[in-house]
Amino acid sequence: MSSTLGGIGMRFSVPHPIPYQGSKRRLAPAILSLVPDLGYARLVEPFAGSAAVTLAAASQRRFRSYLLGDALEPLARLWENIVLDPVGISKGYELLWHREQRMPIDGFYEIRAEFNSDRDPAKLLYLLARCVKNAVRFNPAGEFNQSPDKRRKGTHPRTMEAELLAAHRVLHGKCRAIHSDFWQLFEQARAGDFFYLDPPYQGTSDGRDQRYIAGLSRGRMIEGLILLNRKRVPFILSYDGSCGGRNYGEPLPEEVAHRILLDVGRSSQATLNGRDETTIESLYVSHDLPVTGTSATLTLGDFAEQTMLFC
Numbered sequence: 001m002s003s004t005l006g007g008i009g010m011r012f013s014v015p016h017p018i019p020y021q022g023s024k025r026r027l028a029p030a031i032l033s034l035v036p037d038l039g040y041a042r043l044v045e046p047f048a049g050s051a052a053v054t055l056a057a058a059s060q061r062r063f064r065s066y067l068l069g070d071a072l073e074p075l076a077r078l079w080e081n082i083v084l085d086p087v088g089i090s091k092g093y094e095l096l097w098h099r100e101q102r103m104p105i106d107g108f109y110e111i112r113a114e115f116n117s118d119r120d121p122a123k124l125l126y127l128l129a130r131c132v133k134n135a136v137r138f139n140p141a142g143e144f145n146q147s148p149d150k151r152r153k154g155t156h157p158r159t160m161e162a163e164l165l166a167a168h169r170v171l172h173g174k175c176r177a178i179h180s181d182f183w184q185l186f187e188q189a190r191a192g193d194f195f196y197l198d199p200p201y202q203g204t205s206d207g208r209d210q211r212y213i214a215g216l217s218r219g220r221m222i223e224g225l226i227l228l229n230r231k232r233v234p235f236i237l238s239y240d241g242s243c244g245g246r247n248y249g250e251p252l253p254e255e256v257a258h259r260i261l262l263d264v265g266r267s268s269q270a271t272l273n274g275r276d277e278t279t280i281e282s283l284y285v286s287h288d289l290p291v292t293g294t295s296a297t298l299t300l301g302d303f304a305e306q307t308m309l310f311c
Helices: 028-033 052-060 073-084 086-102 106-118 121-130 157-171 182-187 218-231 268-272 300-307
Strands: 042-045 065-070 175-179 193-197 235-243 246-248 258-266 278-285 297-299
Touching (some): 028 052, 042 052, 052 157, 065 073, 073 086, 073 121, 086 106, 086 121, 086 157, 106 121, 182 218, 218 235
Parallel strands (some): 042 065, 042 193, 065 175, 193 235, 258 297
Antiparallel strands (some): 235 278, 258 278
């Protein structure tokens, strides 16, 4: 596949302040290579999470502005603070990190209980950096209930400060972060927008321990994509996939979007469990994009030139 990013003389350092299971940091170069250079004005991520694609795009100055939205209000406020006041968030994180060093494990549970009461974004950042596999989990009452990772202490405050300030530098003056349901942002989509969508995979937003604060049905997702298609707003969606012999979700209808299978290599989780399994991620690309004739199956190796742009 030919690169849409030009030569590889310039490399981009991409910050990653929010550790998040399922982050598209490794996949961001591949995802952005599917965005044609047609002068889109704004990149919108309604499921912000770690905002890996927005950070990669902003590092390359691919869009004039960026909009991050998330249904998890403390996460939206965390991104707002990264854009506007990274020093305040950094200091709050540092205090929490040192506090738990004085009370290992017990301090984590104490901070977790406080977060479930006050929804402080600095505490959410600390919990994400310190919890098992950086995997957010909520109980049916909407309370964060993931446990601490006993093998590590979480991101050191100096490292976190550097990541927060770096993210601030690439986003400040160009990015807004808002607490919003994804549907609201779909309804507000306008000409010149490009949407990147990374909702929870099917089967991960229900059950006893949800990975997403608000449930999301497959039918509702399809309705949203139909709305974007009607508005002629292009999108790329990461939504389902497989690992080994397990499929995560049913493919979306072809009339909604073109599906590309991306082989991202061996599953690190399966490797830890003694299994040799390959992870396949699905990318759904709106039909009005010129990449819809792309091969149905790609690997990260197909994007080696684009990946070399990032460091």
